Amino acid sequence: MNLLSLTLLITAALSYTALSAPITTNTANRFDIELSGPSPPTDHVGAMSRLASKTSDATVCLDAVCKGNSHNYLFADIYVGGSTTPSKVILDTGSSDTWVTGSTCRNSVEDTKKGGCEPNEMGSVVTTPGKFNATGQTGSTKYGNKGDRGVEYSIYKTSVKFGTAEVTNFPIGVVTNSFGGVKIRGILGMAFNSLSKIEKALGGENANFLDALQVSKFGIYISPQDETKGQVNFGYFNDKKYGAPGEELQWFPVVPTDDKGYGYWLIDSSQMIISTIDYTGTERYLSYTLESAPLQGRTLLDSGTPSMIFTQNVADTINEWYNSKYNATSNFNFIPCSDGYPLTMSLKVPGTKKPVSYRIPYSSLAAKLDSGKCYSLIKGGAEQYGMSTFGSPFHQAAYIAHDKEAKKIGFIPLNPKLMPTKSFWSF
Structure with a gap:
């Protein structure tokens, strides 16, 4: 949660x-x-x-x-x-x-x-x-x-x-x-x-x-076009149905939560690159290696969190890419409601050479208020809890396979046919 x-x-x-x-x-x-x-x-x-x-x-x-x-x-x-x-x-x-x-x-x-x-x-x-x-x-x-x-x-x-x-x-x-x-x-x-x-x-x-x-095994698919629809597969993985053609599950070993053993679905994401095209049309890149050093690169996969939680500096940087306007009263970063570029997370399993990119639809990062305005689901605060968090927005970029007995978790980018088609800014 x-x-x-x-x-x-x-x-x-x-x-x-x-x-x-x-x-x-x-x-x-x-x-x-x-x-x-x-x-x-x-x-x-x-x-x-x-x-x-x-x-x-x-x-x-x-x-x-x-x-x-x-x-x-x-x-x-x-x-x-x-x-x-x-x-x-x-x-x-x-x-x-x-x-x-x-x-x-x-x-x-x-x-x-x-x-x-x-x-x-x-x-x-x-x-x-x-x-x-x-x-x-x-x-x-x-x-x-x-x-x-x-x-x-x-x-x-x-x-x-x-x-x-x-x-x-x-x-x-x-x-x-x-x-x-x-x-x-x-x-x-x-x-x-x-x-x-x-x-x-x-x-x-x-x-x-x-x-x-x-x-022991279960996999989660959430529709990137409708977050109220999805499927959980128990006892097997359905990555061939939901994953991108030609791709395979990228397996990460689960990192122990503490000296008492395994608790959360934690991975080492220290070699992650975050990128997008900002609201001015400029390509933006950010290495999470140094930023996540105080966290030991630990990232929690949590379907019970509706946001993406990074260090405060990284969250502020990403929100600036999306032309955010901070409101101190509500503590929200307001962003355009639609048509932004996806946020790409390039992940590499420690000790391997090949990174894999996962594209989070912009619509999964913007939550709308009754007023019609939208606020960003990119949040800071990872320093306080000793880990970053990939919440439900990441679940709309990848099919996620869990293996409790083997203590590993795997991702595969979703089939492009399942993704939203719009990827540009309009005002």
């Missing part, structure tokens, strides 16, 4: 009775999930997808979260506890826990008036006795640098159906309260186990959904 706005806190209750491991049924361990966008009003999208109650450009937006266009996270439907009503959750490669909205979800009085969660609302989960086994553990997930938004949940074991696959006796968080305007339906984490707070609360018991599915 977005490193600029997310902190996690899990608190364990005193008592817990261990139950058996999750059981996988109804799957050949190879299946596809179609992705979609939120469907208001039943699917409230709040503090994690750039929606907010204020829409004026002059309004200070909480953590740069504003009511914007259809740019959002990667949503998919899961069915929890035998429910026939799906919970539309965010597929998040930047976290490792699964939680969904519970039937007793409440926001503050102010948020409820604006359409917050209500008991038994479409998409909420009802904890039916016999289908939800309480573990005695509780937890909370907080958002924002101040921790003033988030959800609180109880940890249950239940069934989760996902496409053609179903796991039973799987530990999830069922939200009992939300605060500060967080209204999403849930998160399905797809990172490594060491990030799991639920797993720690259960005394080390595996709470990783990929492991429960008995799947």
